[in-house]
Amino acid sequence: MIKVGIVGGTGYTGVELLRLLAVHPQVQLTAITSRKEDGLPVADMYPSLRGRVNLAFSAPDKVDLTQCDVVFFATPHGVAMEQAPALLKAGVKVIDLAADFRIKDQAVFEKTYKIPHTAPQLIEEAVYGLPELNRDDIKAAKLIANPGCYPTTMQLGFVPLLKAGVVDAGNLIADCKSGVSGAGRKAEIGILFSESSDNFKAYGVSGHRHTPETVAQLQRFTSDKVGLIFSPHLVPMIRGMHSTLYARLTKEISNEELQALFVDAYKDQPFVDVMPFGSHPETRSTRGANMLRLALHRPDNGDTVVVLVVQDNLVKGASGQAVQCMNLMFGLEEGLGLNNIALLP
Amino acid sequence: MIKVGIVGGTGYTGVELLRLLAVHPQVQLTAITSRKEDGLPVADMYPSLRGRVNLAFSAPDKVDLTQCDVVFFATPHGVAMEQAPALLKAGVKVIDLAADFRIKDQAVFEKTYKIPHTAPQLIEEAVYGLPELNRDDIKAAKLIANPGCYPTTMQLGFVPLLKAGVVDAGNLIADCKSGVSGAGRKAEIGILFSESSDNFKAYGVSGHRHTPETVAQLQRFTSDKVGLIFSPHLVPMIRGMHSTLYARLTKEISNEELQALFVDAYKDQPFVDVMPFGSHPETRSTRGANMLRLALHRPDNGDTVVVLVVQDNLVKGASGQAVQCMNLMFGLEEGLGLNNIALLP
Amino acid sequence: MIKVGIVGGTGYTGVELLRLLAVHPQVQLTAITSRKEDGLPVADMYPSLRGRVNLAFSAPDKVDLTQCDVVFFATPHGVAMEQAPALLKAGVKVIDLAADFRIKDQAVFEKTYKIPHTAPQLIEEAVYGLPELNRDDIKAAKLIANPGCYPTTMQLGFVPLLKAGVVDAGNLIADCKSGVSGAGRKAEIGILFSESSDNFKAYGVSGHRHTPETVAQLQRFTSDKVGLIFSPHLVPMIRGMHSTLYARLTKEISNEELQALFVDAYKDQPFVDVMPFGSHPETRSTRGANMLRLALHRPDNGDTVVVLVVQDNLVKGASGQAVQCMNLMFGLEEGLGLNNIALLP
Amino acid sequence: MIKVGIVGGTGYTGVELLRLLAVHPQVQLTAITSRKEDGLPVADMYPSLRGRVNLAFSAPDKVDLTQCDVVFFATPHGVAMEQAPALLKAGVKVIDLAADFRIKDQAVFEKTYKIPHTAPQLIEEAVYGLPELNRDDIKAAKLIANPGCYPTTMQLGFVPLLKAGVVDAGNLIADCKSGVSGAGRKAEIGILFSESSDNFKAYGVSGHRHTPETVAQLQRFTSDKVGLIFSPHLVPMIRGMHSTLYARLTKEISNEELQALFVDAYKDQPFVDVMPFGSHPETRSTRGANMLRLALHRPDNGDTVVVLVVQDNLVKGASGQAVQCMNLMFGLEEGLGLNNIALLP
Incomplete structure (x- = not known):
């Protein structure tokens, strides 16, 4: 034990x-x-x-x-x-x-x-604790820096595109939405029920602490200079994170090929679910579960690819991911203790 | 299997x-x-x-x-x-x-x-599938009538009082509140988000289908004629049920003795949690878990006892209870597959 | 001005x-x-x-x-x-x-x-500022004690029954539910979104500050000794209050006569709406409006009368009522500035 | 009348x-x-x-x-x-x-x-009923096409930038979020409380009916070809719309000049509120009111301008705007009957 x-x-x-x-x-x-x-x-x-x-x-x-x-x-x-x-x-x-x-x-x-x-x-x-990108290092690590919740979605959503070199790395936009639990358990007016229920707002749009972390990690996967606009928003729900990622395609590529990039990237990853092209993942499909789901879109078949990414910010976005790292560090089965199914409804 | x-x-x-x-x-x-x-x-x-x-x-x-x-x-x-x-x-x-x-x-x-x-x-x-009151019959049953969600809370809250003969059985009031999932997954206007969010209402106050079921079950535990007023309400939350039960004491009894009635009744029940006297259980403490929690109050130390009962209407109030019955029917450990912890927050 | x-x-x-x-x-x-x-x-x-x-x-x-x-x-x-x-x-x-x-x-x-x-x-x-019961005194007042939100609903719901002498004044139960704004704008953990959303609980059941105020006011309308059990609950909505009031009938009285008691009591009151017998008023029907709605029930035609009362706790339960009093104190039309319609949905 | x-x-x-x-x-x-x-x-x-x-x-x-x-x-x-x-x-x-x-x-x-x-x-x-852009035509109109809720926010947010010719018209992104009432009062599973509460999702990302309307209107204000990515999302709130608009700057322009573009554009518009640069407008600040608020951001002082726009989808996004048009068509004061203040909290 x-x-x-x-x-x-x-x-x-x-x-x-x-x-x-x-x-x-x-x-x-x-x-x-x-x-x-x-x-x-x-x-x-x-x-x-x-x-x-x-x-x-x-x-x-x-x-x-x-x-x-x-x-x-x-x-x-x-x-x-x-x-x-x-x-x-x-x-x-x-x-x-x-x-x-x-x-x-x-x-x-x-x-x-x-x-x-x-x-x-x-x-x-310190090893950056995102198993899908750093599994071997995590296995050997003594000190883990568990990723932020927003950065987890941005990396798992953008990296296959960057690695394939099919998008303009300097022009990435991440419009992200988080449940209120992401703000923590602090006695603050702004996250009172009566302030944040039945309401929606952005925050930190001019600059947010998660941007440098994300840019540095994304930069590992491309030789082009990464440029990222990151806009976080507060959603009147307790748990859940939805990132809507936009990238400009720089190469001819079919939707099938785009989809294949993600399917291949995550085919052996137990906690990333690549949904069919054109799906709209819902945050609740991950409520309480250590799971990140994503789906690709290409609006009007133009040159913008949109990646929709959802997770539970407290599980795959925080504590579940940390347990996933612990399992790897101790040579256990990666999903031990993480197999409960999302609470839906 | x-x-x-x-x-x-x-x-x-x-x-x-x-x-x-x-x-x-x-x-x-x-x-x-x-x-x-x-x-x-x-x-x-x-x-x-x-x-x-x-x-x-x-x-x-x-x-x-x-x-x-x-x-x-x-x-x-x-x-x-x-x-x-x-x-x-x-x-x-x-x-x-x-x-x-x-x-x-x-x-x-x-x-x-x-x-x-x-x-x-x-x-x-058919055996009425409330293990805390009918465990032996359930073990031998071939056909289970799984209790309604409201009746589960009313029975587990009132029965220790009725068995002890300390309250007026003819004057029981159950003011119950349910999350919207209790209404099912039906395309009906009244349970749309825009109709039931940020709103609270009673329904079926003049008479509800769960009353006869509950009265008949309660009657098993007292020779006095049971009289029950049952008022269900709809709460703008997905899961959760809170029953506020009122009974008039007919005998001298201390708060400690009242508490002991419940502690004794449920001391070997893995899925009933008797909280300290004067507690206020929250529905979320059972979200997704097969657990019913209750606590006693005696307002201004008068002759009314109030029992606060919470559960997840879909788990202990429905599907979890059904699995609990299945475990008993097949000779399995009663809690097999039911040990996940409530999702809080 | x-x-x-x-x-x-x-x-x-x-x-x-x-x-x-x-x-x-x-x-x-x-x-x-x-x-x-x-x-x-x-x-x-x-x-x-x-x-x-x-x-x-x-x-x-x-x-x-x-x-x-x-x-x-x-x-x-x-x-x-x-x-x-x-x-x-x-x-x-x-x-x-x-x-x-x-x-x-x-x-x-x-x-x-x-x-x-x-x-x-x-x-x-000081004059207790409940215009429906004290209008003339308010007109002449220099100092108004604006009623609490819960007491407003309990008084307007119970008084017609007490005045008519048809219920047991010593055995009144008020099971009340309030939106979270009733707790005020304070930086407290318990009323954070992540704590009170998708959740329901009672509080102060063993004794609450609004009980003495309410009992004293109710006592004005009956010579029998008033006994009141008051159980407040917190609903995951911003505004709105729903009181479910229970009283035992002590006289033969038809449902029509019961209804007439309330219709007569409030027929000239612009801000009290007596709905048809057996209705279920919704809090949202008063959202943002200076209006209290109520409806009577008699479960299974027995000897308990249930009064369902709704209001917006911040309007008729607080600030709207205060403006109503101000209008009366200054000789203005009672509803001046209070005629906006509830926001529904 | x-x-x-x-x-x-x-x-x-x-x-x-x-x-x-x-x-x-x-x-x-x-x-x-x-x-x-x-x-x-x-x-x-x-x-x-x-x-x-x-x-x-x-x-x-x-x-x-x-x-x-x-x-x-x-x-x-x-x-x-x-x-x-x-x-x-x-x-x-x-x-x-x-x-x-x-x-x-x-x-x-x-x-x-x-x-x-x-x-x-x-x-x-037919006259497109967006008074801030078409007031004179509306005054003379007999037939009004009231704008869609999303298009209202996109136009009022993008047009000052397009008119000034400071952004790449072919690369506009609108990440929009709407309360559930925008889906109407229809008996559909997807907008049940238990389906859409405590949840967040996108929909229609691959193509949505409001795109052609918006593109055609935006095109009126620029000679460059408009290209728009529009991603709508569903927020678990009843009313409210938040559009996060992204445009690439093509000219040297200071934040003060950007702000001035909007201040000038809307200085005589009673129902558009340009907030200070860097503000984060909240949807609730418009709940029930005929008001659209917006604020500008320039993340990390780069070459992307972000416009945050909020309104109540049922008021400025629909019925309030329609009444505003009616007032203009009948020669009344534009804001007649539209002066109530947003319900906050």
């Missing part, structure tokens, strides 16, 4: 890890930290876990995380980079669900997140 | 059976019928099942359900009573999720559902 | 007052105070008011509210009682949307709200 | 017309037709209209619409073109909220809507 610790278990990616790990056949939940909720049984905060998770939150200084085999950081950025060095030194593997190790260029990281990086020596070692 | 057939797999209780049974370790999905969707792959209607359920719907006359070990009827009332006799004769067990065999008094059934009963010889044999 | 000031304009009852008063033909918005948002244009916080309300919030000490003809307090309880004495002394009328002057018994107030009352000399003078 | 008839009053644009016209000071509602609901009081279908609209639906053959001054067609496409000729001949003005007269090229219309046009002689005469 893998002994698992979770730092920052009170947020949505934390409780989602608990939901997945509590029924994972090879995991023993060992410690969940929260400075603020020290001593509170986890199930008192999340009654869905009553009778299933018997741990209480512990203050960070009251628990020895080096007894764990792996520690997940379900924290805001800036926490993992403080604690990861000691854990890694003690032989504990680390999976960070935040941004601390996602960007390889330290200067870009510091400019984007507006804090100094306190563990720059680990940046290079 | 148990070979399972589903009649009427296109509705919400049907797809919920598929979600649960597709990952059930002892089940082999064998046939799913739909007159209207003959030939359509199930996953084309429900993309959440892509890659997980490879069956197609079959017209009823194209499939031999007697090859199954058990057949679920996820149909409107009136269907199971037509087909159950032949199946039972062929040695196939039957679980009806509709109302055909819930009411023991044929005249009451016919008055309530306004159709003649075509298999009256089976009414007596 | 009536010069109007609003203290505490940043909350939902505040912005709702602005929505109504900005188009009121006899009102000149003069001052809106907010300690925290001093200097911020109101329309920057509420873009719905862009081009319609040109005022900015002022810190309380920067504005002279005695220049107003009337001041509304859209504040938490405890504020109006501090400021009302000076305003009244200066000849300014005061309408408090909070609880400071709703309860005539000072001891009950202080026990319920857990603060000392700092203007006890005004309690007696 | 203007005598108004409405053909097809049972749908959402119909009831929205009723909501607006019932309080319009210069309108007398005269006739509302519905073949199916003949004789039903309008307020029985829409209880929000109880006490406010006393008309009943009439079968089309039971009412003489030529007694009206103006007739609105709130019908599916294909109805207005059958009935408009006789009405116009009788001197009655006609406002069609459907598509019959929106496309000037008959062949394109017939290809797009897959029906023959039965009144081609009126196509040329």
Whole structure:
């Protein structure tokens, strides 16, 4: 059994890890930290876990995380980079669900997140935890930078096109929509029910933190300079992410060939579902499941290809992907504990 | 492996059976019928099942359900009573999720559902599939009448009070609220998003079909005449049911003794969670899970006891309960395939 | 033109007052105070008011509210009682949307709200602002205690029964459901979208602040001792309130006579709509409108009468009712500025 | 008073017309037709209209619409073109909220809507009812083709850029999101609450009927060939539309100059609100109001301009715009009856 610790278990990616790990056949939940909720049984905060998770939150200084085999950081950025060095030194593997190790260029990281990086020596070692693109590295990794939810959809949607060299890499547009849980479990006016229900809006259109991460990752797959416009929006639903990706075709290519690019890219990927050309995937088809679905369109048979990508932002976009990485890191079957079916309706 | 057939797999209780049974370790999905969707792959209607359920719907006359070990009827009332006799004769067990065999008094059934009963010889044999109250009978049953969603909450909430004889059985009030999926997957104006979102209303307050079923079942546990006011309401959420039950105390009893009645009644029931006295259970704590939670209140320490009961109407209120019955009927562990944790948030 | 000031304009009852008063033909918005948002244009916080309300919030000490003809307090309880004495002394009328002057018994107030009352000399003078029951007093009032949203529905639903003496006053049950805006515009986890969407729960069932207010008001209409069980619930919708009221009949009375009690009581009330017997009013039929609708039921023709009552909690349950009172206090047509039709769908 | 008839009053644009016209000071509602609901009081279908609209639906053959001054067609496409000729001949003005007269090229219309046009002689005469671009023609018009909801946002968002010649007209992308009421009041599975709540999806991405209408209108403002990718999406909210428009800048232009293009274009338009550069308009800021708000962005100061446009699809996107046209056609103040403020929250 893998002994698992979770730092920052009170947020949505934390409780989602608990939901997945509590029924994972090879995991023993060992410690969940929260400075603020020290001593509170986890199930008192999340009654869905009553009778299933018997741990209480512990203050960070009251628990020895080096007894764990792996520690997940379900924290805001800036926490993992403080604690990861000691854990890694003690032989504990680390999976960070935040941004601390996602960007390889330290200067870009510091400019984007507006804090100094306190563990720059680990940046290079960290593996970007997107199994569909980095599986072998993840298997060997000790430190995982779990991708952001938006970047997961953008990469899995754009990469087959970039690798094939059939689109203008400098003119990519990603119009993305996320459920409100993506904003986290924070006491903020803007994400109150009465503010965000029956409402739709964009945010961060002039510039968003996920752009540099995504551009850097996309750049790995093309020698042309990547240019990306990324517009996130807030959808009045709890979970779910829908990215509508636009790229200009630069070569003659049939719809069948386009489709084949994606089918081939993902034919052995258990958690990516390439739907028939012209389909419209729905976010709910992934609700609660570790699954990303996508479909291609070519409006009026012109020179623009549209890729529709959906996932559950808390599962394939966060905690499910992190468990998928953990499975790979520990030599387990990649989908262990991740086989539940989406909740529909 | 148990070979399972589903009649009427296109509705919400049907797809919920598929979600649960597709990952059930002892089940082999064998046939799913739909007159209207003959030939359509199930996953084309429900993309959440892509890659997980490879069956197609079959017209009823194209499939031999007697090859199954058990057949679920996820149909409107009136269907199971037509087909159950032949199946039972062929040695196939039957679980009806509709109302055909819930009411023991044929005249009451016919008055309530306004159709003649075509298999009256089976009414007596049918076992009411509420495991917490009828487990032994279910184990031996060949024909299960799966309870209605509302009646499940009313029974599990009122019965400990009635058995203890501490409340006025003639003056029970159940103010119940259901998510919209309880109305089924029917093309009706009243349950359109634009009609039922951001809205709340009661329906059927002057008289509802679930009242006779509930009264008859409650009557088993008291010699006083049961009187029940049942008011259903429609909540703008997909899944979830919340019943607020009111009873007048007729005996001196402390809050601790009240609580003990429920704790004792359900201490060995894996799918009933008695929360601390004074708690407010939330429907989402059961979303997607086969779990019913309840909590007691005594407003201003007066002579009224209030029982708050929540469940997912499609799981413990329908398909999950049906699988729980199946497990019992086939000698399996009662919770097999039912251990996933509620989706929260 | 009536010069109007609003203290505490940043909350939902505040912005709702602005929505109504900005188009009121006899009102000149003069001052809106907010300690925290001093200097911020109101329309920057509420873009719905862009081009319609040109005022900015002022810190309380920067504005002279005695220049107003009337001041509304859209504040938490405890504020109006501090400021009302000076305003009244200066000849300014005061309408408090909070609880400071709703309860005539000072001891009950202080026990319920857990603060000392700092203007006890005004309690007696204050008029409870429910026009359907107190119109003449309101016309002559200088200080209005605007009723709570729940109490408005309970009173207008129960009073005709109590006045007629046909129900057991000691055994009233009010199962009430409110949209989330009723919880106000506060940065609290529990009312986040991701916490309260697709979810339903009760709260305060063991005891709620609105009970003493309601009991005291109901008691005015019967010589029997009023006993009330009040259970509030949170509905995943922004606006709307639905109260399901239960009373036991103590006299022989036909359904027609019951209906006549209500039709007679409200036949001259422009903002109460008695629907046909057996109707199921929907909250959305009052969305944004100053209207309360109700309908009677008698389940299975027994001895329980059920009254279904709906309103928009922010309009007839708060700000609309306050404007209705203002109209009466200033000798205007009662419905001036309140004639917009509910937003449906 | 203007005598108004409405053909097809049972749908959402119909009831929205009723909501607006019932309080319009210069309108007398005269006739509302519905073949199916003949004789039903309008307020029985829409209880929000109880006490406010006393008309009943009439079968089309039971009412003489030529007694009206103006007739609105709130019908599916294909109805207005059958009935408009006789009405116009009788001197009655006609406002069609459907598509019959929106496309000037008959062949394109017939290809797009897959029906023959039965009144081609009126196509040329019909005026496209977008007051901000065609005010003078509307004033003189007898037959109005009210724009589609999506096209309204796309035109008001793109036209200032096209007129100024600063963007690549051949490479416009409109990623649009609509509330579910845009799909109408039809008994269809796909728009049930349980299907479209807590869900997000695109539809019609490969080609949508609103594209030809929009392209033809946009083409009026540029000599370059317009190329438009239009991707509509369904948002789980009742009302509201958000269009995210992307265009490539082809000239050096500062953000201030971009902003000035829009400020100048709409400075005298009462129902278009140009927000500060970099704002994120919310759909709810227009809920129930005849208002379109927009804001400009320039991500990372690159060569793409993003225009965010919001409106209520049923008001500025349909019925409110139709009333705005009516006001102009009858020489009334343009905003008469359209001055209510958006419902927020």
